[in-house]
Amino acid sequence: MTLKLYEFAVTRSARVRWTLLELGLPFESVAGEEAFAHPDVAAIHPLAKLPAFRDNGRPLFESAAICTWLADSHPDAKLIAPSGQWARALHDQWTSFTLSEIEAYLWHTARNLFILPEAERLPVVFPQNEAAAKRGLAALDEALAGKDWLIDNRFSVTDIIAGFAVAWAYTLGMTEGMGNVSAYAERILARPLCPYGAMKDVAAAEQAKAGEAL
Numbered sequence: 001m002t003l004k005l006y007e008f009a010v011t012r013s014a015r016v017r018w019t020l021l022e023l024g025l026p027f028e029s030v031a032g033e034e035a036f037a038h039p040d041v042a043a044i045h046p047l048a049k050l051p052a053f054r055d056n057g058r059p060l061f062e063s064a065a066i067c068t069w070l071a072d073s074h075p076d077a078k079l080i081a082p083s084g085q086w087a088r089a090l091h092d093q094w095t096s097f098t099l100s101e102i103e104a105y106l107w108h109t110a111r112n113l114f115i116l117p118e119a120e121r122l123p124v125v126f127p128q129n130e131a132a133a134k135r136g137l138a139a140l141d142e143a144l145a146g147k148d149w150l151i152d153n154r155f156s157v158t159d160i161i162a163g164f165a166v167a168w169a170y171t172l173g174m175t176e177g178m179g180n181v182s183a184y185a186e187r188i189l190a191r192p193l194c195p196y197g198a199m200k201d202v203a204a205a206e207q208a209k210a211g212e213a214l
């Protein structure tokens with residue numbers, strides 16, 4: 001079995017790195033700026049984005065899809081409920097919810113802060129994106145009442161996926177006043193294999209830049 005991950009620092013690729021570490025799977029890594037330019041990334045991902053992944057040569061993209069596949073294909077680790085179980089429907093629910101109702105807004109702001117060419121950036125979207133992300137975070141805050149983890153109160157790949165977006169929002173200060181979701185972010189960051197810790201530096205740079213842009 002050969003597993004190959006194209007990754008860049010603490011971006012969405014860190015979800016895949018963490019899942020591989022939790023499963024104890026050896027993998028080959030192409031990391032850093034050079035990963036973006038690697039011809040195999042363009043062959044794997046239609047938009048040449050990271051993470052890009054190969055499992056025994058088979059290409060796969062989208063961090064949530066890769067993490068879910070890895071958990072599914074190593075069922076003994078019990079990082080995910082099998083398809084057909086209610087707990088699996090809840091995994092799909094929270095994964096989709098977090099990506100579309102929280103992360104999409106964080107990413108839209110990030111794109112307008114430092115990804116798009118300067119002339120195309122629209123700082124005017126920042127407050128709207130923050131308000132929308134906070135609506136999603138508030139819903140999650142309610143769902144986490146009395147729970148440590150999202151599914152059956154057991155750590156799972158759902159927490160690796162959702163936890164990235166929540167930790168990102170937390171490090172940006174967007175979860176203030178939301179006790180459950182803030183404590184969840186802290187639990188995520190405290191997991192021994194969690195590679196999201198350096199997110200704090202990225203978020204600090206992001207906040208400084210947002211202050212300048214507004």
Ligand SMILES: N[C@@H](CCC(=O)N[C@@H](CS)C(=O)NCC(=O)O)C(=O)O
Nearest residue numbers: 011012013048049050051062063064
């Ligand atoms: N929804 C994708 C996000 C992929 C994505 O946007 N990756 C960023 C790094 S976090 C990237 O490759 N950015 C380069 C670009 O936007 O061209 C996933 O979760 O895998």
